[in-house]
Amino acid sequence: MVAAALAAALVSAAFIVPHLGFRSVTPLINSTAEEIRQFAETAPIFGWWDAHVGWGTPVAVAIAIGVVAWGPGLAQAMRWRRLTFVVWLASAAWAMSLAMIDGWQLGFAGRLTKPPEYLIEVPGVTDIPAMLRGFSGRILESQPDSWTAHVSGHPPGALLTFVWLDRIGLGGGAWAGALCVAVGSSAAMAVLVAVRALGDETLARRVAPFVVLAPTAIWIAVSADGYYAGVTAWGLALLALGATRSTWAAMAASLGAGVLLGWGIYLNYGLVLMGLPAIAVLVTARNYRPLLGAVIGALAVAAAFTASGFWWFEGYSLVQQRYWQGIAQNRPFAYWAWANLASLVCAVGLAPAAALNRVFTLSELRSRKALNLLVVACLVAVLAADLSALSKAETERIWLPFAVWLIAAPGLLPTHSHRFWLCVQAATALLLNSLILTNW
Numbered sequence: 001m002v003a004a005a006l007a008a009a010l011v012s013a014a015f016i017v018p019h020l021g022f023r024s025v026t027p028l029i030n031s032t033a034e035e036i037r038q039f040a041e042t043a044p045i046f047g048w049w050d051a052h053v054g055w056g057t058p059v060a061v062a063i064a065i066g067v068v069a070w071g072p073g074l075a076q077a078m079r080w081r082r083l084t085f086v087v088w089l090a091s092a093a094w095a096m097s098l099a100m101i102d103g104w105q106l107g108f109a110g111r112l113t114k115p116p117e118y119l120i121e122v123p124g125v126t127d128i129p130a131m132l133r134g135f136s137g138r139i140l141e142s143q144p145d146s147w148t149a150h151v152s153g154h155p156p157g158a159l160l161t162f163v164w165l166d167r168i169g170l171g172g173g174a175w176a177g178a179l180c181v182a183v184g185s186s187a188a189m190a191v192l193v194a195v196r197a198l199g200d201e202t203l204a205r206r207v208a209p210f211v212v213l214a215p216t217a218i219w220i221a222v223s224a225d226g227y228y229a230g231v232t233a234w235g236l237a238l239l240a241l242g243a244t245r246s247t248w249a250a251m252a253a254s255l256g257a258g259v260l261l262g263w264g265i266y267l268n269y270g271l272v273l274m275g276l277p278a279i280a281v282l283v284t285a286r287n288y289r290p291l292l293g294a295v296i297g298a299l300a301v302a303a304a305f306t307a308s309g310f311w312w313f314e315g316y317s318l319v320q321q322r323y324w325q326g327i328a329q330n331r332p333f334a335y336w337a338w339a340n341l342a343s344l345v346c347a348v349g350l351a352p353a354a355a356l357n358r359v360f361t362l363s364e365l366r367s368r369k370a371l372n373l374l375v376v377a378c379l380v381a382v383l384a385a386d387l388s389a390l391s392k393a394e395t396e397r398i399w400l401p402f403a404v405w406l407i408a409a410p411g412l413l414p415t416h417s418h419r420f421w422l423c424v425q426a427a428t429a430l431l432l433n434s435l436i437l438t439n440w
Helices: 002-020 033-040 056-077 080-099 103-107 128-133 157-167 171-199 202-211 223-244 247-267 269-283 290-307 312-325 333-348 361-364 368-385 399-406 416-434
Strands: 047-049 436-438
Touching: 002 333, 056 080, 056 202, 056 416, 080 103, 080 171, 080 202, 080 361, 080 416, 080 436, 128 157, 128 171, 157 171, 157 223, 157 312, 171 202, 171 368, 171 399, 202 368, 202 416, 223 247, 223 269, 223 290, 247 269, 247 290, 269 290, 269 368, 269 399, 269 416, 290 312, 333 399, 361 368, 368 399, 416 436
Parallel strands: none
Antiparallel strands: 047 436
16 A cells, blocks of 8 residues: 555656656757647646546446456456457456547547558558658658658558558458557556466466556557557567477477567567566576577567568667657656556556565565566566657656556555555546546
8 A cells, every 4th residue: 555655656756747847857848838738738648628428428437337247257267368368358348438438430430540650651551561661761750751750759660561461351440440459459468367377276377467457558559659568468468378388389489479579660669678577487487498489589570570671770769869859858757657557556546566575575576486587578568768868758658568567567466455446547548538638
């Protein structure tokens, strides 16, 4: 309770400090009143104050009540395979119900069609090989044909995904959003698979209701970062399967893990940090043989992009320049260094904070318990991203690939407290989504 209270105090401070008149400990400097309203009105969350309800509100409330009332019991009683699919479907339903609080167009179909987003660039990609060869040349904002903010800020994998989706006849915001929800919500299933594969089915079942009823669902529906989270979560899940299976199945899973984790770093430069939880998986399993297959799979992805004309390191160097050309130069580190963490608390809820004393239990860490090591690895990755000063603001969505593992931590809490913390998680998501019109 003390840890949860401290996390709540951090969030409160992040919301209050911008209104105290400090010159440097503020979300935005050297900006007009309109720019502050546009980019920092509800800091540390990116959005605008707008108390509202929608037809998704009663659905979200019903799902929350159902998961709180019956989720823990069903998670223990269901057959394993059925449970994993139910968790995936329930997670997707929770995400969609929260999105529908904002309405179909505003909350779902129109999210990825806004000017900074990926779909704006899709019609202009008529030649995929030419796009890949010339991708880096359009990253800097000074270029006359520079990409939109999100396309320029990421490797070409994300744009390529939406171009492929359009090429098979599934163009437009609704289909792109559906992909993000389907893949992003499947991360809940991947977390369960990984925890069970690493030797603790009982804990995986205890985790199930928490990965369903998570505030992260607000940004999984429908930001592209939800898609990234699902891809990398399955990369870690396959790595866990590869580390705990034998013969050909282990090699196939390891190769698949490498391909997905390799694809992840061509979706988001920062996902090189997924190497930390990947190491945690191997340390937990006490098996490093899957590393060979994973490296081969990741190198195959890198080789394909390099042969197509995109050099990852050049793109990363140019993205850093683009980052400091934009609004990042007006976002002071003095505020965002700690407000980023408040954004993360908003995304994962207070329950993971309440579980931290059980995560950092020395005996559990020494015995290499899977969930403990995975949560610690993701926290280290988040702190590294934070201290890099390349993740200032919007971390409620940017850190989703790490957040989906943090929301499993409450499974370590005493079972008699689970319904209380599930209520806290649901209330957090509903309040945030209903009081703030989130930008993502």
